[in-house]
Amino acid sequence: MKDQKSKPLTIDRASLLIDVRRELDVPARRLFGKRILTLGGLAMLTGCSLSDDKSVETFLSRVSRFNDTVQGWLFDPNKLAPTYTEAEITRPFPFNAFYDVDEAPVVNGADFRLQVGGLVRDNRRWALPELYALPQAEQITRHICVEGWSAIGRWGGTPFSEFLKRVGADTTAKYVGFRCADDYYESIDMATALHPQTLLAFTYDGQQLPPKYGYPMKLRMPTKLGYKNPKHIMEIFVTNTYPGGYWVDQGYNWFGGS
Amino acid sequence: MSTLQQDTSGMSHGRKVVQPLWIRASHWLNAVAVILMMLSGWRIYDASPVFRGFVIPSGWTLGGWLGGALQWHFAAMWLLVFNFLFYLAMNVATGRLWARFFPLSPLSIVRDLVAALRGRLSHADLSHYNAVQKFAYLFAIVDIAVLILSGLAIWKSVQFPLLRELFGGYDFARVVHFCAMALLAGFVVVHVVMVALVPRSLLLMIRGR
Numbered sequence: 001m002k003d004q005k006s007k008p009l010t011i012d013r014a015s016l017l018i019d020v021r022r023e024l025d026v027p028a029r030r031l032f033g034k035r036i037l038t039l040g041g042l043a044m045l046t047g048c049s050l051s052d053d054k055s056v057e058t059f060l061s062r063v064s065r066f067n068d069t070v071q072g073w074l075f076d077p078n079k080l081a082p083t084y085t086e087a088e089i090t091r092p093f094p095f096n097a098f099y100d101v102d103e104a105p106v107v108n109g110a111d112f113r114l115q116v117g118g119l120v121r122d123n124r125r126w127a128l129p130e131l132y133a134l135p136q137a138e139q140i141t142r143h144i145c146v147e148g149w150s151a152i153g154r155w156g157g158t159p160f161s162e163f164l165k166r167v168g169a170d171t172t173a174k175y176v177g178f179r180c181a182d183d184y185y186e187s188i189d190m191a192t193a194l195h196p197q198t199l200l201a202f203t204y205d206g207q208q209l210p211p212k213y214g215y216p217m218k219l220r221m222p223t224k225l226g227y228k229n230p231k232h233i234m235e236i237f238v239t240n241t242y243p244g245g246y247w248v249d250q251g252y253n254w255f256g257g258s
Numbered sequence: 259m260s261t262l263q264q265d266t267s268g269m270s271h272g273r274k275v276v277q278p279l280w281i282r283a284s285h286w287l288n289a290v291a292v293i294l295m296m297l298s299g300w301r302i303y304d305a306s307p308v309f310r311g312f313v314i315p316s317g318w319t320l321g322g323w324l325g326g327a328l329q330w331h332f333a334a335m336w337l338l339v340f341n342f343l344f345y346l347a348m349n350v351a352t353g354r355l356w357a358r359f360f361p362l363s364p365l366s367i368v369r370d371l372v373a374a375l376r377g378r379l380s381h382a383d384l385s386h387y388n389a390v391q392k393f394a395y396l397f398a399i400v401d402i403a404v405l406i407l408s409g410l411a412i413w414k415s416v417q418f419p420l421l422r423e424l425f426g427g428y429d430f431a432r433v434v435h436f437c438a439m440a441l442l443a444g445f446v447v448v449h450v451v452m453v454a455l456v457p458r459s460l461l462l463m464i465r466g467r
Binding site for chain 2: 059060061063064067074075076079080081082142144145146147148149150222223247250251252253257258
């Protein structure tokens, strides 16, 4: 080996001492190395349990709010989500909520009135036939759940930007909030509210929206994850005060954009 | 006669800094990022398994629940991405990438792999990578790039349509993301086993020589 060949013939005591000392050091270091190789050792080194610590939680929520801002920058108001053909629709379309399908709220459409509030010019209540009379649009798009799965569905309704225009919403405001019949609540950024594919949906697959999919209406946004799409909407309001959301207040990311 | 100096040059791998500070720093930051991304990613995976019937024991995961795991995942991703970009940029800027990883031929990989499996591959000189090491480290670099890009395709499937199509659509991007993770996990296991077999390499990555 190269080392041996180049070793000097005369023994230099000083350098030998350095080498010996280093070699003696190694076993202790090796042991230390073995210890920090384990995950448990890594956790011990940080001096705190990784997920229960309050300061860690605060830090993670802050990063999540920072990610909201980044997603706001990344969001292109003109970029459309892909659309699909009728044959590609997922059947049956999965039901998903924080309760079972037979616990979905039953709303009486006859005396239903949609409340509109906050930074709007006209806050009169809307009956369903009035909403059905608004310009209608339809889309076959992919619903992406925060859990990872996705399903393609067909929704019909009025473009939400059209509705906001009708109620004279202040579109320079930051948020649009929703309160729902199942005690769900949610809020979205104004840019997404005005996106051409954001639909105040009244139908699913050509039929009146069934209770399990959010009768009398849901907000359908193919640019956001499933939990951002509120069902059984009772009230819509425009605000500059951050309203949060049912899952968001428990830790899901607020922007939740795709 | 300066025997001390002669000795120093002879023991070049023992004294000279083989792994500069920036390499060591980015290596350990990457290790932390990869561990956090994997543990939290496994929890996210379990919320809706890509492969039916294959779930990861929740004891091996980070975050406590889906929301917590997502917070970890989307926080650690910044560390992973920026550290990765720093590592790549420094490797290119300093010329280390070409100096240490190339030339690399498929034949040399096979030759060194056979030698390694027969226990005949020398680990005496840690200042040079053997062909298997070169391949393994380059593989890890490419694999992390695939992980980042497929992750971006999943996270922002509407905003990055080209990336989404490159990975075969939203659903298939998840398959790619998972497989790239599994390959990186395989790399980590082999890497740690090799470090255990050649403990000096751990010292090298801590103190640089």
